[in-house]
Amino acid sequence: MNIVALAGGVGGAKLAHGLTLCHSERSEESLGQSGEIPRHSAARNDTLAVIVNTGDDFDWNGLRVCPDLDTVTYTLGGLANPDTGWGVAGDTFECLGALQKLGQEPWFRIGDRDLATHVRRTVLLAEGRSLTEATSIITRALNIRPAILPMTDDRFRTLVNTDAGVLEFQDYFVRRQWQPVITRIIFDGAESARTTPQVIDALAQADAIIFCPSNPFVSIEPILTLLPSPCLGEGAGVRVAVSPIVGGQALKGPAAKMFRELGIEPSAFAVAQRYQHIITHFVLDQLDRDQESAIQSLGLRTLVTDTWMKTIDDRARLAGEIIEFIQSE
Ligand code: FO1
Numbered sequence: 001m002n003i004v005a006l007a008g009g010v011g012g013a014k015l016a017h018g019l020t021l022c023h024s025e026r027s028e029e030s031l032g033q034s035g036e037i038p039r040h041s042a043a044r045n046d047t048l049a050v051i052v053n054t055g056d057d058f059d060w061n062g063l064r065v066c067p068d069l070d071t072v073t074y075t076l077g078g079l080a081n082p083d084t085g086w087g088v089a090g091d092t093f094e095c096l097g098a099l100q101k102l103g104q105e106p107w108f109r110i111g112d113r114d115l116a117t118h119v120r121r122t123v124l125l126a127e128g129r130s131l132t133e134a135t136s137i138i139t140r141a142l143n144i145r146p147a148i149l150p151m152t153d154d155r156f157r158t159l160v161n162t163d164a165g166v167l168e169f170q171d172y173f174v175r176r177q178w179q180p181v182i183t184r185i186i187f188d189g190a191e192s193a194r195t196t197p198q199v200i201d202a203l204a205q206a207d208a209i210i211f212c213p214s215n216p217f218v219s220i221e222p223i224l225t226l227l228p229s230p231c232l233g234e235g236a237g238v239r240v241a242v243s244p245i246v247g248g249q250a251l252k253g254p255a256a257k258m259f260r261e262l263g264i265e266p267s268a269f270a271v272a273q274r275y276q277h278i279i280t281h282f283v284l285d286q287l288d289r290d291q292e293s294a295i296q297s298l299g300l301r302t303l304v305t306d307t308w309m310k311t312i313d314d315r316a317r318l319a320g321e322i323i324e325f326i327q328s329e
Contacts, residue, residue, distance in 0.1 A: 001046050001323070004206040008053045008219020009068050010085030010252055011244055012212030013075035014309045016050045018319030019210070020076055020146055021312070023048055048146040049202035050076075053214070054131065055158030055187065055222040056169050060108055061099070063118040064125055067170070068219065069135055069150060070117055077142040085252070088113040107175045132196050149202060151223045154193035158218050159186040169218065178254035182261045185217055187225055195226040203231040208326045211241035213307065215255040216274055217262070224278070232278040238326050240281040242307060242318075243268040247287040251308060269294050276300065283307060283322060301325075 003023060005016050023046050050072055057066045067086060074080035074088060081087045091111025100106045110118065117138060124134035130153040139148050158169045162180035172180060203209065209232070214220055224232070232239060245266050250256045259266035268284040272295045275282075282300045284291060285307040292302050303325040309315045 001207045001327070002202075002205045003046070003048050003208050003210060003323075004202050005048065005050045005210045005212050006214075006220055006223050007050050007068070007072055007212040008214030009056070009071045010075075011309075012050075012052075012068075012214035012219065013072045013080070013085065014315050015210070015212045015242060015319060015322075016048070016072055016146070017075045017312070018309065018315030018317070019048050019323075021316040022320040023323055047205075049149055049206075050146060051149050051151055051199050051202065051223055053219045053222050054150045054152060055156055055218065056173070057157070058168060058170050060110065060118070061104070063115075063122045064131075065108075065110070065118050065170075066121065066131070066135075066150070069131075069148065070114070072148055073117075073135075073139055073142065073144060076144050076146060076148070077139075079142070087111050108170060130196075132198055147198070147202065149196065149198050151199065151226050152193045152195050154189065156187065156189040156193040156222065156226075158222060159188050160184075160218075161186060173254070178257065182258055185221075185258075187222055190222075190225050193226060195228075199226075200228070200231065203227070203236065206237060208238040208240065209236060210322065211239070211275060211279065213242040213244035213251070215244060215250070215253055215258070216271055217255070217258050238281060239279040240283060240322060240326060241271065241275045241279045242283040242322070243271045243285065243288070245271050246285040246307060267291060272298055272300060281325065283325070 007016050052072050053068045056068055071086045079088055081089045088111055091113045093111055095112050095115055096106050121134045131150045132153055135148055135150055160167050160172045160182050161184040162182050164180040211220055244250055244255050245268055248266050256266035264270050268288040269291045272282045276298045282295050283303045286304055289304050292304055295302050305321050
């Protein structure tokens with residue numbers, strides 16, 4: 001079965017990792033620290049492609065930093081910092097410390113090993129390669145088998161209009177710890193940016209498309225704005241969204257706060273409503289079981305389960321349950 005996952009940062013990367021553990025051709029690194037093979041066995045000639053948001057990307061000291069691409073890459077490569085979900089496990093921050101001595105504000109913490117990724121990507125881009133090509137060179141070097149596909153090779157920046165003015169995404173998310181109140185989300189470049197042939201091809205071959213539990217507004221929505229509608233139409237097969245909102249809260253990040261600031265009560269149902277016209281199936285957490293029938297009334301098939309991925313085996317379990325859910329149709 002060919003699966004395409006749409007992902008942003010940490011939540012999306014975890015489910016994508018779970019899919020590599022129980023579905024697609026597994027790279028040894030993707031087993032992570034535990035090393036044991038989870039009970040969900042991979043079926044033959046299954047493929048996985050992960051389409052990743054690039055709206056969070058920005059230039060840091062002249063380097064192209066792609067937080068969501070790197071979080072997915074490091075997570076699938078078993079390299080990610082397990083505490084933060086982003087950056088490289090065990091990384092040092094010597095260069096950042098030296099930059100601070102030279103007067104650089106250290107609010108965006110780039111580790112020394114992480115720095116290598118940004119240097120390498122920036123050089124590949126300067127040599128004329130697309131972000132898709134640069135990402136493929138980096139993921140191949142890290143022996144990561146699933147395709148990690150930027151949603152576009154063009155310029156696309158997520159800005160947020162807030163009570164502190166219009167902010168670049170990392171300024172809002174990291175420097176100000178997503179505390180400013182959002183009135184509008186702006187996709188700067190959306191009108192001219194195009195998705196890539198690799199994304200179109202992956203979606204055309206997909207038997208199932210999974211909307212990972214990432215922020216609907218600033219991780220999934222940017223990807224959706226770039227996809228031609230037939231990619232997610234009736235002919236696109238099974239399309240499953242996994243709620244990033246559990247018990248009215250986001251497991252990580254500002255998604256629930258954004259819902260409220262945009263005038264919507266955060267809930268699994270609210271997420272299902274946002275996606276209802278482009279999905280066929282919905283996965284919600286057992287904490288929100290009381291919302292299942294309302295979500296079914298939107299015409300969606302539902303799976304209620306434990307969606308909280310605390311451990312690597314949780315990731316494989318959830319991914320396995322979603323694959324069974326897809327195949328049960
Ligand atoms: N998030 C933070 O909250 N603080 C940081 O210092 C930080 C550094 C960082 C470096 C590289 C990288 O790939 C991600 C990093 N992130 C940091 C996370 C990043 O801001 C978010 O993961 C995404 O932009 C939101 O999905």
